Amino acid sequence: MDWTQIDIEINCADIELGSSIAHMVVPYGIYIEDYSDLEELAPQIAHIDLIDEELLKKDRTKAVIHLYIPEDQHPHEAVVFLTDRLQAAGIEFAVGCSNIAEEDWAFGWKKYYHPLPIGDHLVVCPSWENYDKKPGEVVVTLDPGMAFGTGTHNTTKLCLELMQPVVKPGSTVLDIGCGSGILAVSALLCGADSALLCDIDATAVKVARENAALNGVEDRCQFIQGDLAAAVDQQYDLFFANIVADIIIRLLPDVRGHLKPGGRFIASGIVDVRRDEVLAAVAQNGLEVEQMAEDGGWVALLCRAR
Numbered sequence: 001m002d003w004t005q006i007d008i009e010i011n012c013a014d015i016e017l018g019s020s021i022a023h024m025v026v027p028y029g030i031y032i033e034d035y036s037d038l039e040e041l042a043p044q045i046a047h048i049d050l051i052d053e054e055l056l057k058k059d060r061t062k063a064v065i066h067l068y069i070p071e072d073q074h075p076h077e078a079v080v081f082l083t084d085r086l087q088a089a090g091i092e093f094a095v096g097c098s099n100i101a102e103e104d105w106a107f108g109w110k111k112y113y114h115p116l117p118i119g120d121h122l123v124v125c126p127s128w129e130n131y132d133k134k135p136g137e138v139v140v141t142l143d144p145g146m147a148f149g150t151g152t153h154n155t156t157k158l159c160l161e162l163m164q165p166v167v168k169p170g171s172t173v174l175d176i177g178c179g180s181g182i183l184a185v186s187a188l189l190c191g192a193d194s195a196l197l198c199d200i201d202a203t204a205v206k207v208a209r210e211n212a213a214l215n216g217v218e219d220r221c222q223f224i225q226g227d228l229a230a231a232v233d234q235q236y237d238l239f240f241a242n243i244v245a246d247i248i249i250r251l252l253p254d255v256r257g258h259l260k261p262g263g264r265f266i267a268s269g270i271v272d273v274r275r276d277e278v279l280a281a282v283a284q285n286g287l288e289v290e291q292m293a294e295d296g297g298w299v300a301l302l303c304r305a306r
């Protein structure tokens, strides 16, 4: 099947609003190039071999949101919708469209994806790259395919940073909205014992299973395709949900019941303007925030039962 790629170029300052409008059109299948990250990364760019030279030439004031719409899902209407919404929001933008074959969509972004150190000792490495592991590092090998979760998105990075100090040998993990499986698979490689991975999207579940196998942890994983924690009836030491604020708020009444004593809930995907609403829901549902982390307008919370 062919797809239409819609590219929306906006100022980096508008990225949050722009991406939330894009998410009204498709909940996933969105890829954001935000070159302002390179400014933040500048002190680390000594490891230049990890960064594509072309990226360093990009305009760091601009971001580009790419959406991919299957031909049978009316891409033209999506463009009209996006144009109306972006204008109404007062965002300056330029929009372009191109038709792409499925294989180009699936593989085109790979040139921007390279080994990525996250937190104290984790490195996320694309499965098609070679990486020389350094002493003490934990390397998670990943091919996100068409699922969300390369490790490059702030929301994923925040989860992985919050997870590393709290995961313990023997921990059990629940990963709701597992996408590529990056969070649960990383937790397993960092010492956790077993994991249940759940996603509403069948493709994500398939990709998560493949990534678990790539990392040799498949036999310690169970996979469920479904909505939130509906089919889950056990308690866990570590519970991830990197989805969006509304879904986290919907999930919160069930979180405490799924945590073992002393268990942690890591919530991410919260845009900073929704932070207070999520914090209120956390408190109402018998949890307390141990740590709050923020990056690029995204907020993640490390919580435990009160």
Ligand SMILES: C[S@@+](CC[C@H](N)C(=O)[O-])C[C@H]1O[C@@H](n2cnc3c(N)ncnc32)[C@H](O)[C@@H]1O
Pocket (backbone or CB within 6 Å): 028, 147, 148, 149, 150, 151, 155, 156, 159, 176, 177, 178, 179, 180, 181, 182, 183, 198, 199, 200, 201, 204, 226, 227, 228, 229, 242, 243, 247, 269
């Ligand atoms: C932002 S991605 C996170 C992927 C990965 N966990 C990560 O941290 O990179 C959110 C994922 O949640 C899934 N999702 C959205 N709504 C869901 C729901 N109601 N129940 C379960 N999964 C859901 C999406 O399909 C998507 O794969």
